[in-house]
Amino acid sequence: MSTTAVPDVAVAAVNEGFWTRTRKVGLVLVALGLLATVLFGALATGEQARFTLSEDAAGAALEVNGTVGAIVFGLITLAAGAAMLAGLPKRWFIPVLAVGLVAFVFSFLCWQVSAAPTGQNFMPLVNIVRGTFLLALPLIFGSLAGVLCERSGVVNVAIEGQLLMGAFSGALFGSISGSVWVGLIAAAIGGSFISLLLAVFSIRYLVDQVVMGIVLNLLAVGITGFLYERLMQTDAARYNSAPRFSNWEIPLLSEIPVLGPALFRGNIFLYLALLLVLVIHIALFRTRWGLRTRSVGEHPTAADTLGVKVLGLRYRNVIMAGAVAGIGGASYTLALFSFTKNMIGGKGFIALAALIFGRWSPTGALLAALFFGFADQLATYLGAINSVIPGQFLAMLPYLATILAVAGLVGRVRAPAADGKPYIKG
């Protein structure tokens, strides 16, 4: 069995000519800006588009005339694109890109909100922000699990299975014991169980990691589905009625407009997710463990030479990743819903997308997860106001964005060098 690496085929040559990356992106932004100004501006109505700072139509709101808003924000995108085309210093690239994209989104929203049926020309920002975080939660946990695994050189396609197993064991043991905390621990162990299989088979038996991940996803679907039908469906009161974490209100912070009610009146999982992003970020880039993890993911042979126990570290990180993803799965069953068959429904793969889109870093993964969560929430909102934009196309957005990212159209993403390569000592 040859394990030779297949290098990227045609690595895009560094652009030295006029069409640098900045200019290419600028061209895309100009096109988006034109689209927003002309199309969104024409389709928007003269209604006031209200962005209320509450959960309903009442209360203070940011208001703008629909047509004016769509055109003005479109022009901002256009200007950002034009600035890039004119040749922008490199350090301004990210901020200007962000301004351009956000303005495009606002232009789109001005059109949509103003064109909504009469009486519904408002967008409750609290709901949108809260929904974004809620939908992003499993993605954050899942992509953090991916970060832990892949930074140490083990490809984790099994995020879906880890989330599902976590959700299932959280529901099962939470119900049996009647305690949320037992459920939470069981969820972490359930996720680690899938992870342990991934670790043993890919590290000890050198099975291809992507293959193993795919098979483990199916195994998790099978086992949880089987036990769901045998246990939970026959006796839901006993096996599928887990207690749920209540919402904790953080004093002071919960009084901040919009963010307060949306973020700081949440449940433990929301706080845990944000805390984990911070902890893993610091641990990965500021501690000895982090340095070792990254070195094992980039160049295991060198790390081994310096006395790092490559395989041991990989086992540890992969199992930890499973625990994190397992808790993410429990954010469904111990806070929102009771367990149903295959309830994760592809979230694990969006988490994988978020991991890649966030360039294998915890903070990047968080931002990507929030972006994907926002797209998801927006789809729900647009469905509620009978928009002409089908929700399915917004749901495609995370996947399209990831394809564009890996194809190098929006900056190049690069995986850890040893990601997916088994390490054989000797």
Added chain:
Amino acid sequence: MSDLNAQPGSPDKEPASEDQAARTALGNTERAEAATTPGESGPRPTLGRLFLENLWAANTFTVTLLSLVLAMIVGAILMIISDREVLATYSYITARPSDALNASWTLVSEAYANLFKGSIFDPAATNADAALSPISETLTYTAPLVFTGLSVALAFRGGLFNIGAQGQATMGVILAALAGFLLPLPPGLHLLVAVLAGALGGAIWGFIPGILKARTGAHEVINTIMLNYIAVYFLTWLIVQNGVQDPNRTDAISRAVDSSAQFPRVFGEPLRAHTGIVLAVLATWAVAWLLNRSTVGFELRAVGANPDAARTAGMSVTRTYVLIMVIAGALAGLGGSQMVLGTTAAALTPLVVAQIGFDGILVALLGRVKPWGVALAALLFGALQAGGNRMQSYSGISLELVTVLQALIVIFIAAPALVKAIFQLRAARAARLQTSLAKGW
């Protein structure tokens, strides 16, 4: 040691032992001639003994069989721990162990007997239809899996991991169904056009990751995963559009495919097996020919084995990558088309493709990425699926157990060292997956 070398089934001699054999041969001039074929130096073992020795070795057949056995054991354990009545007998196992053992045996043996009766043969069958019914069911489930399995296997051989068979099958099912109910064509031609439309849909969906891989180096695993979901959302959007949705229904279901675009049945009306299985056999033959006999296949295997060497030899790696993904996509699309043109369903629904794409990955691995191996693996998976249906309705064992069995079989196959250690098999070559895969993103 010469005995060991005598086994024709295990030619992987250690270099050291070969050396030693050569040295004894040099020292012993009398038997030099005999020693060149070391097996003939000792007394020749009987054919039967050789057979038995090789049977209990870690070769492809034995490992596959034992993986199946291991998976079924784990499945049996799952059945027992999820059955409360049987589990209750275990509370007094020290007092009356026979109760627990009998209850477990009854549960497990009945379930697996139903698995067999539902997929191969039911001894209680009284007429021809009932006797053929299990086989017919098995073939119905086998046909699409052959295509998706071939799709994944072909890409594997070219060094690409096509996780996108699911998405390609989805696009295939969409175009096949559209051609099936939008085009007014005569029977025969209509079926042909619909099948080709399915292949086209899959080919387009395979082309995208192929060209991205060739042009930008974007990893096909990531892109095919993403395209799977884009295809599903496209399907759910398309179903509810005017002209596609069934005008008499409010839920997400499309119009039904015209009968002129449906595969004729193999055994006649009540039995579900359709001629898609014939197409599957032809496709297996075609892929085997393509891989082993054609220039394209040679280039494909060369690129899969070592792209740098292939490029040095003057082959276009980028062109080959695109071609591989287009062919793989077309195969998966053909598999998808069977889901509406066969007897499984006649209209598009959000779940019309089921899991055939992901199952295709398992089938390809189980078939050791060889075309005829894939066909056999698909047959096994089809049988498990068909038997699982009967197991669910007769024994009340959830169909999900089949998913568990399938996943476990492939896990054990993928790690032959584990199976070898569990059963204390003697070493043999070729049980490992012969793919050059481990390459990460």
